[in-house]
Amino acid sequence: MKKPHITPTNSETKMKENDFIVSKTDEKGSISYCNEIFMSMAGYREQELLQKNHNIIRHPDMPRIAFKLAWDLISSGKEFFGFVKNLKKDGGYYWVFANITPDYNERGKIIGYTSIRRKPSQSAIDTITPIYKELVRLEQRGGMEASGKYLFDFLDTKKVTYDELIISLQGAS
Numbered sequence: 001m002k003k004p005h006i007t008p009t010n011s012e013t014k015m016k017e018n019d020f021i022v023s024k025t026d027e028k029g030s031i032s033y034c035n036e037i038f039m040s041m042a043g044y045r046e047q048e049l050l051q052k053n054h055n056i057i058r059h060p061d062m063p064r065i066a067f068k069l070a071w072d073l074i075s076s077g078k079e080f081f082g083f084v085k086n087l088k089k090d091g092g093y094y095w096v097f098a099n100i101t102p103d104y105n106e107r108g109k110i111i112g113y114t115s116i117r118r119k120p121s122q123s124a125i126d127t128i129t130p131i132y133k134e135l136v137r138l139e140q141r142g143g144m145e146a147s148g149k150y151l152f153d154f155l156d157t158k159k160v161t162y163d164e165l166i167i168s169l170q171g172a173s
């Protein structure tokens with residue numbers, strides 16, 4: 001099914017301090033479960049979300065390389081941490097600090113994924129916003145080859161891994 005077009009606005013909704021946004025997907029990213037907080041933040045009813053691809057809340061300000069990194073990690077059995085700007089049904093947005101992990105069956109095969117998100121630190125969002133902006137700009141010209149190079153050069157210069165950068169950003173207040 002085609003994704004409905006939503007025009008993004010500058011209206012931000014902030015997550016509450018102790019809230020968790022939870023969803024589960026099948027192995028392709030089709031939503032199989034979401035909690036009440038997910039629905040109220042994204043502005044959709046449960047029937048509008050179930051069996052839809054998780055990209056229903058994809059925001060155009062998110063660089064493609066962030067999702068490539070996420071899928072590369074989780075499909076190989078690792079977990080992903082990252083800051084994600086999500087698009088609400090009304091065009092507004094909300095930032096999350098996301099953790100995605102694989103779910104296995106009893107034979108050890110990946111059968112889906114679970115994502116748990118909490119409120120990101122404001123300083124992390126202030127730091128990541130211009131970086132994402134640059135990654136999106138590079139992708140418009142040179143695709144993920146260009147954004148990937150920028151990201152890994154950035155990490156090299158800072159002498160940190162992706163995970164170290166993300167965890168340290170969330171930890172900083």
Ligand SMILES: Cc1cc2nc3c(=O)[nH]c(=O)nc-3n(C[C@H](O)[C@H](O)[C@H](O)COP(=O)(O)O)c2cc1C
Nearest residue numbers: 024025029054055057058059067086100113114115
């Ligand atoms: C468990 C799980 C949770 C996800 N959560 C989000 C999310 O909150 N926002 C988002 O944009 N993409 C999320 N994704 C990634 C989407 O499946 C998709 O890769 C991304 O939105 C990019 O979509 P596109 O390739 O159609 O541009 C999630 C994927 C999984 C497996």
